[in-house]
Amino acid sequence: MPDRIEKSIELKAPVERVWRALTDHNQFGEWFRVKLDGPFVRGELACGRITFPGYEHVKWEARIKRMDAPRLFSFTWHPYAVDPDVDYSQETPTLVEFRLEPIANGTRLTVVESGFDALPSNRRPHALRMNDAGWTEQMRNIQAHVER
Numbered sequence: 001m002p003d004r005i006e007k008s009i010e011l012k013a014p015v016e017r018v019w020r021a022l023t024d025h026n027q028f029g030e031w032f033r034v035k036l037d038g039p040f041v042r043g044e045l046a047c048g049r050i051t052f053p054g055y056e057h058v059k060w061e062a063r064i065k066r067m068d069a070p071r072l073f074s075f076t077w078h079p080y081a082v083d084p085d086v087d088y089s090q091e092t093p094t095l096v097e098f099r100l101e102p103i104a105n106g107t108r109l110t111v112v113e114s115g116f117d118a119l120p121s122n123r124r125p126h127a128l129r130m131n132d133a134g135w136t137e138q139m140r141n142i143q144a145h146v147e148r
Helices: 015-023 025-032 124-147
Strands: 004-011 034-036 045-050 059-068 072-077 094-103 106-114
Touching: 004 124, 015 025, 015 072, 015 094, 015 106, 015 124, 025 034, 025 124, 059 094, 106 124
Parallel strands: none
Antiparallel strands: 004 106, 034 045, 045 059, 059 072, 072 094, 094 106
């Protein structure tokens, strides 16, 4: 079973535009469908609520790891932590990295989520499958956001 998810997309937008869409908490919330409580700060916990229909009960939490403008933004979180009756805090979080690379007509954005092998074996396959589909959708969402 794979330990990581990797998705890449070419965006018709400059690196600086994509960087803002990733690291400005209001813009991130728009395309990612989460209402965040405040700005992203390296080393701090970012909190909010999912706004995607059917998941409004889900609390969104991520610890911001790196904000190396304008090339790398990363955070850790508990993947597919959607059951309000489960305490995910004892699990090892996965690492999500967004890498930006200038290309001729804009920006290549690559997202890698790694560390699934540390999840409990009963949760790993479902979290991998759901987040794999989720990242496919989120790449379309950020594309629509930055190219409009």
